[in-house]
Amino acid sequence: METNPFKFGTVVDGSFFADREDEISKIASFIKGENHLILISPRRFGKTSLIRKVINESARKYIYLDLQLIISPDDFASQLLKRIYRIFPVQKLKGFIKSFRLIPSVILNPVTGETEISFKPGSGDLAPLEDVLNLAEKLGKEDNKIIMVLDEFQDIFRIHAGMDRLLRSVMQNHNNVNYIFMGSSESMIRNIFEKKSSPFYRFGSLMTLEKIPGNKFTLFLEEKFKSKTSRYSELTKIILAVTDSHPFYTQQFAFTVWELLERYGYKEDITAIAADEIVQSHDNDFERLWNSLNRTDMAILTGMAYSNISPLSDEFYGLYGTGASSTVFSALKRLAGKGILIKERSGYIMDDPFFKRWIIARRKI
Numbered sequence: 001m002e003t004n005p006f007k008f009g010t011v012v013d014g015s016f017f018a019d020r021e022d023e024i025s026k027i028a029s030f031i032k033g034e035n036h037l038i039l040i041s042p043r044r045f046g047k048t049s050l051i052r053k054v055i056n057e058s059a060r061k062y063i064y065l066d067l068q069l070i071i072s073p074d075d076f077a078s079q080l081l082k083r084i085y086r087i088f089p090v091q092k093l094k095g096f097i098k099s100f101r102l103i104p105s106v107i108l109n110p111v112t113g114e115t116e117i118s119f120k121p122g123s124g125d126l127a128p129l130e131d132v133l134n135l136a137e138k139l140g141k142e143d144n145k146i147i148m149v150l151d152e153f154q155d156i157f158r159i160h161a162g163m164d165r166l167l168r169s170v171m172q173n174h175n176n177v178n179y180i181f182m183g184s185s186e187s188m189i190r191n192i193f194e195k196k197s198s199p200f201y202r203f204g205s206l207m208t209l210e211k212i213p214g215n216k217f218t219l220f221l222e223e224k225f226k227s228k229t230s231r232y233s234e235l236t237k238i239i240l241a242v243t244d245s246h247p248f249y250t251q252q253f254a255f256t257v258w259e260l261l262e263r264y265g266y267k268e269d270i271t272a273i274a275a276d277e278i279v280q281s282h283d284n285d286f287e288r289l290w291n292s293l294n295r296t297d298m299a300i301l302t303g304m305a306y307s308n309i310s311p312l313s314d315e316f317y318g319l320y321g322t323g324a325s326s327t328v329f330s331a332l333k334r335l336a337g338k339g340i341l342i343k344e345r346s347g348y349i350m351d352d353p354f355f356k357r358w359i360i361a362r363r364k365i
């Protein structure tokens with residue numbers, strides 16, 4: 001049995017990684033320079049995989065922190081320091097830590113080999129975070145900067161109200177750290193970096209990550225399916241038509257088709273069976289998601305599942321009874337904010353092609 005050449009849900013690299021050649025060279029040249037980078041894309045387009053790949057190839061020291069899981073400024077400081085301990089020898093850090101305004105407790109877990117850090121919780125003080133960020137600056141070198149990736153950066157506001165001001169005031173003095181800010185909430189990230197009144201206004205260059213181009217993804221899929229079936233070209237076409245080249249859903253769909261090929265060999269309706277399997281396996285999630293929506297959201301998504309007409313048009317309103325266009329407009333923004341819709345140049349589309357299928361299938365019952 002061959003191992004499935006597709007992978008979804010976790011960071012991909014090596015043979016699981018497709019294309020991104022232009023993005024790789026652009027980011028690689030970026031981190032050699034003086035500038036900071038802001039990378040935006042909807043969920044699961046491949047930000048983390050892309051950044052990891054570029055950094056690994058650069059052989060530079062880096063710190064990666066996802067702010068989604070950070071609960072307080074102290075936690076932010078602890079998690080950053082923990083990652084600094086991973087890349088620098090303890091002896092080197094000792095002297096620096098001694099000069100911190102609040103001395104953290106540092107415990108080496110003998111089982112995992114990981115360092116557990118904690119600042120006295122609940123001090124409400126921003127000094128630990130400031131000290132840790134400045135430590136990174138001291139450890140980096142002008143010609144060998146540390147790369148610090150802060151993922152889901154829009155979460156700073158949830159962690160602490162004045163976090164943007166504090167971070168900016170510290171980071172603007174740093175010359176030995178390359179910051180990479182990432183986020184999946186496009187409007188929030190744009191507000192942070194493009195609004196004149198924001199402390200981070202024009203702090204770095206903004207790059208939006210698109211889906212993987214259809215022709216590149218075609219080559220990637222065909223090459224893998226070739227070893228399994230002579231119908232590789234048709235399969236690839238159908239898969240990409242359903243997923244519209246969305247990196248995650250394409251891998252998920254291709255993975256499932258591969259499993260079926262492995263079990264039963266090629267069948268005419270193999271892609272339909274695979275799609276049904278995916279829809280069914282997410283029935284609970286889709287149902288929960290659906291029940292969290294209001295009436296306007298439901299009407300819009302139903303219309304979008306059945307047709308490609310713009311939800312803002314009179315025709316759409318006539319067909320699906322979605323209400324006044326101002327209501328629809330704010331609903332579209334809200335659904336995009338939740339990641340259920342993606343805003344593309346041509347307009348809004350549904351993120352998950354299988355949610356779309358679920359809506360249609362449920363309405364048939």
Ligand SMILES: Nc1ncnc2c1ncn2[C@@H]1O[C@H](COP(=O)(O)OP(=O)(O)OP(=O)(O)O)[C@@H](O)[C@H]1O
Binds near residue numbers: 007012018041043047
């Ligand atoms: N370059 C790529 N080639 C092939 N598949 C990819 C690529 N990038 C991403 N994917 C697919 O998308 C999935 C999500 O990738 P990744 O976790 O890097 O995205 P992300 O944008 O960081 O997601 P999140 O919004 O969850 O943080 C991967 O598991 C993989 O299936």
Ligand SMILES: [Mg+2]
Binds near residue numbers: 047049
């Ligand atoms: Mg990610």
